[in-house]
Amino acid sequence: MTRAIALIGAPTDIGAGHRGASMGPEALRVAGIAAALTAHGFDVEDRGNLIGPVNPWQPPVAGYRHLDEVVAWNRVTMEAVHAALVEGRLPILLGGDHSLAVGSIGAVARHCREQGRKLRILWLDAHADFNTSTLTPSGNLHGMPVACLCGVGPEGLTHLDGRVPAITRDQIHQIGVRSVDAGEKRLVHEAGLEVYDMRYIDEIGMRKVMLEALADLDDDTHLHVSFDVDFLDPEIAPGVGTTVPGGPNYREAQLCMEMIADTGRLGSLDIVELNPAFDHKNQTAELAVDLVESLFGKSTLMRD
Numbered sequence: 001m002t003r004a005i006a007l008i009g010a011p012t013d014i015g016a017g018h019r020g021a022s023m024g025p026e027a028l029r030v031a032g033i034a035a036a037l038t039a040h041g042f043d044v045e046d047r048g049n050l051i052g053p054v055n056p057w058q059p060p061v062a063g064y065r066h067l068d069e070v071v072a073w074n075r076v077t078m079e080a081v082h083a084a085l086v087e088g089r090l091p092i093l094l095g096g097d098h099s100l101a102v103g104s105i106g107a108v109a110r111h112c113r114e115q116g117r118k119l120r121i122l123w124l125d126a127h128a129d130f131n132t133s134t135l136t137p138s139g140n141l142h143g144m145p146v147a148c149l150c151g152v153g154p155e156g157l158t159h160l161d162g163r164v165p166a167i168t169r170d171q172i173h174q175i176g177v178r179s180v181d182a183g184e185k186r187l188v189h190e191a192g193l194e195v196y197d198m199r200y201i202d203e204i205g206m207r208k209v210m211l212e213a214l215a216d217l218d219d220d221t222h223l224h225v226s227f228d229v230d231f232l233d234p235e236i237a238p239g240v241g242t243t244v245p246g247g248p249n250y251r252e253a254q255l256c257m258e259m260i261a262d263t264g265r266l267g268s269l270d271i272v273e274l275n276p277a278f279d280h281k282n283q284t285a286e287l288a289v290d291l292v293e294s295l296f297g298k299s300t301l302m303r304d
Contacts, residue, residue, distance in 0.1 A: 001266050001296075005042050006084035006091050007034060009049035010077055013275075014069045015099025015141035018241030019057070020277030024285075025049060025094035027239075027276040031285035033094075036293050045089065050076045063133025064154055070141045071156040074103030078160060081107035085268065092292075095272030097142040098129060101226050102157050105149055106166045108224045108268050113163075118221045121172040122213060122260065125228040126244040128180045128188050128195065135183040142273070146172065150191060169193055173213040175256065176201070176231045179244045198246055206252045210259040223265040225295065228273045229288055237287055239279025250287075257294035266295065 009025035034044045053069040061067070077093065081104050084091035093104045105121060112119040123129070123146065131143040132152060141148075141157070148157040149172075151165030158164055169191050178198040180188060188195060196209045217223065230240040233247035248256065260266060271292065274285055 001264050002088060002090050003042050004089040005037055005044045006089040007044065007046040007094060008080050008084065008091055009094045010073065010096035010100050011049050012052055012055065012073050012096050014055050014066050014073055016097035016241055017138055017140045018275065020241060020275040021095060021097045021273055023276045024096055024274035027274055027282055027285040028094050028271060028288065031282055031289040033289045033292060036289050037296060040293065040296055040298060050080055052076055060139030063139055064141060065139040067154055067156060070099050073100060074157065074160055077103030078107045082111060085111040091268050093270045095270060098228050098272045099141040099145055100272060101145040101270055102148050102160060104270050105224060105226065106161045108222065109166050110161050112222050119171050119224065120217060120221050121224045121226060123172055123174040123226050124176055124231040125174065126176060126179050126230045126247055128174060128177050128184060130188050131181060131184050135181055175209060175213060176248055178246055206255050210256055214259065214263055217263050217265050221265055222267040223263060224268045225260060225266065226270040229284060230273055237284045239275055239284030240273050241275045241278060253291055254294050257291050258299060261295055261297045
């Protein structure tokens with residue numbers, strides 16, 4: 001893992017069903033994300049916030065809300081994340097809603113192709129995000145990024161970098177899923193996505209789930225983590241727009257992050273869907289920073 005980090009803010013809720021995720025980057029900064037990582041010996045460069053279209057807050061058109069604006073935000077995100085990777089910095093995308101992952105992961109996938117490296121994506125989320133315009137009446141694109149990355153969705157997002165699909169379905173492992181729409185379930189099944197839902201976590205435990213999700217990583221693998229804050233149980237993380245009960249508790253989440261850190265393969269990170277409008281005194285942002293510290297190697301004892 002590189003010791004150089006680039007923080008990239010993407011202050012938009014353009015793909016979400018609630019306003020407020022646009023304030024997520026500043027909440028993470030207020031919670032001290034830069035200082036926390038610096039204290040662990042990382043060279044942290046905060047590159048400020050990307051600039052994109054304002055949220056017009058309009059109803060869906062042809063099944064998608066704000067498609068042109070979501071495409072624009074993902075283009076600037078893709079360029080910024082790719083630039084950081086080329087410079088040898090580990091990009092941390094401070095979202096913003098999860099539709100931004102199309103650009104972020106698209107950039108990472110492109111970089112891996114350029115470097116001839118393998119890619120493994122851990123999608124930490126309460127939702128599968130494999131919806132389509134015909135399955136969801138809301139048209140909110142933050143429920144569609146996995147589908148778009150896998151080549152299912154509007155051309156502006158599936159062809160964002162000219163490579164379709166941007167990723168193969170075996171490259172992504174979803175953890176913590178517990179809310180999937182009826183039609184979406186069928187698509188997820190047909191796509192053969194690797195999903196470790198909460199029932200599976202309950203049955204075998206977080207440790208075994210992470211051992212399976214992280215199996216076969218080697219020195220030639222770039223590990224990307226896309227951390228939707230609603231992955232966490234809302235009892236400990238209320239600051240999201242789409243709370244789903246029954247998520248990982250504090251210790252389960254910490255173990256998840258610690259085991260990722262143990263691999264030494266983390267190469268890029270999204271932190272998305274943090275919504276201060278629903279939070280209590282920045283509690284969720286502070287928890288997210290705490291977990292990110294563990295993701296970057298914080299531990300109770302010295303470990304090999």
